[in-house]
Amino acid sequence: MTKTDMLACPPAMEFARNQWYVAAFSSEVGRHILRRQLLGDYVALYRTEDGTPVALADRCPHRGLPLSAGALDGDAIRCGYHGFTFAKSGQCIRVPSQATIPEKMGVRSYPLVEKSIWIWAWMGEPELADPTLIPDHKKLGLEDSNYTVTEFFRMDVPGNYQLLHENLLDVSHVTFLHPGLLDDGNVAGSKTALELADRSIRISRTMDELATPELAFAFSLEPGKRYLRTLVTETTPPGLSVIFNTHEDLANPAAPARVLISPFGITPANQSLTHQFVVTATSYEGKQPQAAIDHVWRIFEQDNVAIRAIQERYEETGQYGPEFSVKADMAALRCRLKNAELVAKDRARAA
Numbered sequence: 001m002t003k004t005d006m007l008a009c010p011p012a013m014e015f016a017r018n019q020w021y022v023a024a025f026s027s028e029v030g031r032h033i034l035r036r037q038l039l040g041d042y043v044a045l046y047r048t049e050d051g052t053p054v055a056l057a058d059r060c061p062h063r064g065l066p067l068s069a070g071a072l073d074g075d076a077i078r079c080g081y082h083g084f085t086f087a088k089s090g091q092c093i094r095v096p097s098q099a100t101i102p103e104k105m106g107v108r109s110y111p112l113v114e115k116s117i118w119i120w121a122w123m124g125e126p127e128l129a130d131p132t133l134i135p136d137h138k139k140l141g142l143e144d145s146n147y148t149v150t151e152f153f154r155m156d157v158p159g160n161y162q163l164l165h166e167n168l169l170d171v172s173h174v175t176f177l178h179p180g181l182l183d184d185g186n187v188a189g190s191k192t193a194l195e196l197a198d199r200s201i202r203i204s205r206t207m208d209e210l211a212t213p214e215l216a217f218a219f220s221l222e223p224g225k226r227y228l229r230t231l232v233t234e235t236t237p238p239g240l241s242v243i244f245n246t247h248e249d250l251a252n253p254a255a256p257a258r259v260l261i262s263p264f265g266i267t268p269a270n271q272s273l274t275h276q277f278v279v280t281a282t283s284y285e286g287k288q289p290q291a292a293i294d295h296v297w298r299i300f301e302q303d304n305v306a307i308r309a310i311q312e313r314y315e316e317t318g319q320y321g322p323e324f325s326v327k328a329d330m331a332a333l334r335c336r337l338k339n340a341e342l343v344a345k346d347r348a349r350a351a
């Protein structure tokens with residue numbers, strides 16, 4: 001597929017491998033084996049006895065049983081078929097049927113970095129895995145004592161990761177896809193401003209908004225009051241989009257703004273399925289209640305209906321387009337370009 005094809009067809013967007021992606025919430029990985037598909041590869045995730053997270057390719061090189069069907073043996077995984085055992089490095093350290101171990105026998109071990117409440121994985125060439133490339137977590141409110149962090153959920157989105165990025169970058173959809181739930185009807189009509197940086201795309205909107213009961217619940221506001229709302233999506237392709245919601249009390253400008261930051265880890269499981277890791281950081285005290293988490297889950301199910309329909313139509317017909325873009329699409333189009341560039345960069349390295 002050429003770069004132009006990739007740009008024209010978000011349901012078929014490929015993904016760059018030499019990048020960091022969220023693999024799991026920290027809370028999901030422990031002294032058990034978690035099987036997960038990341039960028040088309042199945043991995044077995046677990047922790048060693050000292051708590052270090054490990055990701056091994058989930059296929060025993062002996063006869064192919066998934067290692068996730070085996071068991072932990074100290075810091076290693078023992079295959080459930082013939083007992084071959086693999087260290088966290090992926091190296092085979094035991095073949096029960098003989099004393100010697102073929103030197104080259106091993107599985108791939110993927111570099112991981114645990115930060116705040118989640119674990120980032122590098123699915124590309126290990127020597128390129130530079131942890132300093134992981135986006136700054138303080139900016140996400142995740143490593144900032146002024147913010148309260150709540151883990152929401154992982155949702156598997158039935159579409160290409162590019163469709164999810166475009167959903168988050170064009171929040172004009174909230175007025176129509178989530179009527180009454182995330183705005184007072186004014187997001188779609190608000191003016192946008194686009195800012196581009198080397199690695200990120202930022203689109204912002206400002207509006208005078210009435211705190212309806214739904215908005216008051218979602219953003220912890222006083223119902224019936226008017227606020228100056230700033231709504232920003234900042235995306236660092238390919239694996240992170242962040243939505244910043246800031247509400248300033250119009251009647252009391254001296255009151256501290258209420259800020260809710262929603263970082264989304266966006267990780268392709270494969271080309272038509274995407275893991276969405278959702279978390280919030282709030283400038284106000286108190287973890288988000290379960291009712292708020294459930295509410296967001298139901299809203300995102302509405303996004304899934306749209307994303308699934310676009311993806312399925314493409315897969316049924318093999319066609320996408322024609323497509324007519326408007327001003328509000330500028331950010332999403334930049335994100336497409338960026339992701340296509342990252343894929344092209346991987347290709348150039350491999351050539």
Ligand code: FES
Nearest residue numbers: 060062063079082
């Ligand atoms: S398939 Fe794993 S030990 Fe034989």
Ligand SMILES: [Fe+2]
Nearest residue numbers: 174177178303
């Ligand atoms: Fe949405």
